[in-house]
Amino acid sequence: MKKNILFINILILIGFLLMAAGGLLQQTGAGLNCPSWPVCYETSFTVEGMLPTFHRILGLVAFIFTIIVTFSIRKSTTDTVLKKKALIPFFIIITEGGLGAVSAIYKLPTLVSICHFALSIFYICSLVNLKSLLTETDIAQELIEKFKKGYKANTRNGILFCFALVFIQAMLGLLVQKSGAGKVCGLGVEDVHLCVVQGLGQFSFWPPINEGQLNMAHRFLGILTILISFYFSTNVVVLCRKALNSSFAQSLMRSTSLTLVLLSVLAFTAKKLLQFENRDIFVSLHFAAAIIALFKLWTINKMLEDLESKMFPSGLHTLWSDLVMLTKPKLAGLVMVTVGVGILLAPKPIGFFKAILSFFLVQLVVMGAAILNCYIEKDVDAKMERTKDRPLPAGRMKPIVALVYGWVCLIISLPLIYFYINPVTSYLAAIAAVLYLYAYTPLKQKSPTAVYVGAIPGAIPPVLGWTLVMGEMDVMAWVLFAILFVWQLPHFLAISIYHSQDYGAASIKVYPNQNGMGPTKIGIAAFTVVLAIVAIMPYVNGLNTKVFAWFSFILNLAFVALSFVGFFKSDEASQKDWARNYFWASIIYLPLLLGSMIFFR
Structure with a gap:
C-alpha cells in the first residue's frame, strides 16, 4: 500500500503541474500554435512553442502512472468499494485526454476548455479520495472524545x-x-x-x-x-x-x-x-x-x-445534510446534466445569466419532485436497506417539513419558468413532476410496467433544456426525448436485477420478481439494440457530423455487446454482478453519448 500511496502523491503533483501548464496554455494562447495531436510538428524552441508538447508529455506520464496505480490497487485488495474507486481516476484521465485531443484537432470552443479544467479538478479529487482510503487514520479514543x-x-x-x-x-x-x-x-x-x-x-x-x-x-x-x-x-x-x-x-x-x-x-x-x-x-x-x-x-x-x-x-446527520438528502442529489445531478445538454445543443444563443437562472429554476422543479417522492414513499423506503436511512423513514424529520419543502420548491419554480422563460418549458416541467409523483410512484407497487411510465418524466429533462432556449418542441426535442426514454428502460431493468430482494421486501413490482430473469435479460438486450438505433438519429436529422456517427456506432457496439453478456450468466451471483456492471456502464455511456452530441456538431 505504501507504494500505491507514493504513486498517488506523484500523480497529484503531476496533476498540479498539468493544470499549471494548462493555465499557461490558456493565458498565452499557445495551444492554438499546435493544431496536430498527439505530436506537435514544426515546434519553435520558445517557451510558448514548447508548452503544448510539455503539457502532452505530462499528460502521457500521468496516464501511465494512473494505469499503474489503478491496477496495482485492484490487484492488492479484496475491498470491492476500493476496487471501484480505483477505476474513477482512470476513466477521468481517458476522458480528459479525449477532450484535449478533439479540442486541439477541431479547435473546439470555450466550453471544452471549461469541461477539461473541471475534469482535472475531479481527477485530483479522486486521487485524494484513494489516498484517504489507503491511509489509516489512527486517533486515540481520548482524543476522539476531545x-x-x-x-x-x-x-x-x-x-x-x-x-x-x-x-x-x-x-x-x-x-x-x-x-x-x-x-x-x-x-x-x-x-x-x-x-x-x-x-x-x-x-x-x-x-x-x-x-x-x-x-x-x-x-x-x-x-x-x-x-x-x-x-x-x-x-x-x-x-x-x-x-x-x-x-x-x-x-x-x-x-x-x-x-x-x-x-x-x-x-x-x-x-x-x-x-x-x-x-x-x-x-x-x-x-x-x-x-x-x-x-x-x-x-x-x-x-x-x-x-x-x-x-x-x-x-x-444534520438538518442541512437531511434537507440535501431529500433532494436525491446524485439522481438530481444526472438529471440536470441532461438539462444542460439540451441547453448546449440548442442552436439559438441564450444569455449567460438567463441560462444560469433557467437552470436553477429547473433544478428547483427536480428538487421539489424528489422531495415529494420521498414524502409519498416514506413507508416503502423504511422497508428497503438502501433507503431506510433517509430522513423520513429514519424518523429524523417530520413528514410535514418534507411536504412543505417540496411544494415550496414547485410553487416558486413553475410560475417563474412560465413568466420568465416560456410557457412550453413550464408545461413540460409540470407534466414531468405530475407523472413522476402521481403516476409512476403509485404504479410501482401495482405493476412492473411502471418502468415505462417512469421513463416519460425521466426523458423530459433534456427536452426542458432545449425548450429553455428554443421555446418550442421540434424534431430534435423529440430525438432527445427518445434517447433518454429508451436509455432508462435497460438501465432500470439492470437495477431491478441486483436490487430485486430490496424491491420484493418493499412490495415494488419489478420484472425479475414478476416475470423471471430470462425475460428481463432479453428486455435489457432488446432495449439496448433499440437505443443504438435511436442514438444515431441526431446524425440522421443533420444535427451532428460523421465523427459523431462513428463515435456513436463504436460506443453502442460496445454497449450492445455488454447487454448480451447476461445470456452467458446462469447463477444468481454472476447475474447480479453483470447487471451491476451494466448499470455502471450505462452511467458512463450517457454522458459520453450526450457529450459527443455537443462536441461533434
Whole structure:
C-alpha cells in the first residue's frame, strides 16, 4: 500500500503541474500554435512553442502512472468499494485526454476548455479520495472524545460548501479569462462594487453588457467565497486547538492554515488584478492559489470525514445534510446534466445569466419532485436497506417539513419558468413532476410496467433544456426525448436485477420478481439494440457530423455487446454482478453519448 500511496502523491503533483501548464496554455494562447495531436510538428524552441508538447508529455506520464496505480490497487485488495474507486481516476484521465485531443484537432470552443479544467479538478479529487482510503487514520479514543466535545455538526458541510464556492469561482474565472471579460471593468480597488465599461464610461453596479455582468458576478461571488471560506476554515482551526498533541490534529491544522494563507493570496491577487498592475503575473498567481485552495479544502473534507466516522460510527446527520438528502442529489445531478445538454445543443444563443437562472429554476422543479417522492414513499423506503436511512423513514424529520419543502420548491419554480422563460418549458416541467409523483410512484407497487411510465418524466429533462432556449418542441426535442426514454428502460431493468430482494421486501413490482430473469435479460438486450438505433438519429436529422456517427456506432457496439453478456450468466451471483456492471456502464455511456452530441456538431 505504501507504494500505491507514493504513486498517488506523484500523480497529484503531476496533476498540479498539468493544470499549471494548462493555465499557461490558456493565458498565452499557445495551444492554438499546435493544431496536430498527439505530436506537435514544426515546434519553435520558445517557451510558448514548447508548452503544448510539455503539457502532452505530462499528460502521457500521468496516464501511465494512473494505469499503474489503478491496477496495482485492484490487484492488492479484496475491498470491492476500493476496487471501484480505483477505476474513477482512470476513466477521468481517458476522458480528459479525449477532450484535449478533439479540442486541439477541431479547435473546439470555450466550453471544452471549461469541461477539461473541471475534469482535472475531479481527477485530483479522486486521487485524494484513494489516498484517504489507503491511509489509516489512527486517533486515540481520548482524543476522539476531545474532538467530539467541540465538534460543530455543520463543520464538514461548511467546508464542502466552501469547496463548491471556490470550484464555481474557478469555473467562472476561466470563463472571464476566455471571454476577455477580465479587462472590461476597471476602476481600481476603491470601487470594487462598480464597473466602468471600457469605451462607454458608464459606472454601474450591474453593467448592460454580458462581459461586464460576468466580471461583476465573479467579483461579488469572490468576496462572498473568501468571507465564507475564512469563517469555516477558522472553525476547523479552533477544533484542532483542542487536541494539538495529536499528529492528526497537527496535519489538519497545517492543511487549514495553508488554506487560510491561500485565501489571503486570492484576495491580494484579486486586488492587484483590479489595478491592472503586471496583470499576467497576478492572473497566474490567482489561478495557482485558487487551484491549491480547492484541493486543500477537499483534503480537509476527507480528513473531517475520517474523524466523523470515528466520532459517530452510525453516521452524523444534520438538518442541512437531511434537507440535501431529500433532494436525491446524485439522481438530481444526472438529471440536470441532461438539462444542460439540451441547453448546449440548442442552436439559438441564450444569455449567460438567463441560462444560469433557467437552470436553477429547473433544478428547483427536480428538487421539489424528489422531495415529494420521498414524502409519498416514506413507508416503502423504511422497508428497503438502501433507503431506510433517509430522513423520513429514519424518523429524523417530520413528514410535514418534507411536504412543505417540496411544494415550496414547485410553487416558486413553475410560475417563474412560465413568466420568465416560456410557457412550453413550464408545461413540460409540470407534466414531468405530475407523472413522476402521481403516476409512476403509485404504479410501482401495482405493476412492473411502471418502468415505462417512469421513463416519460425521466426523458423530459433534456427536452426542458432545449425548450429553455428554443421555446418550442421540434424534431430534435423529440430525438432527445427518445434517447433518454429508451436509455432508462435497460438501465432500470439492470437495477431491478441486483436490487430485486430490496424491491420484493418493499412490495415494488419489478420484472425479475414478476416475470423471471430470462425475460428481463432479453428486455435489457432488446432495449439496448433499440437505443443504438435511436442514438444515431441526431446524425440522421443533420444535427451532428460523421465523427459523431462513428463515435456513436463504436460506443453502442460496445454497449450492445455488454447487454448480451447476461445470456452467458446462469447463477444468481454472476447475474447480479453483470447487471451491476451494466448499470455502471450505462452511467458512463450517457454522458459520453450526450457529450459527443455537443462536441461533434
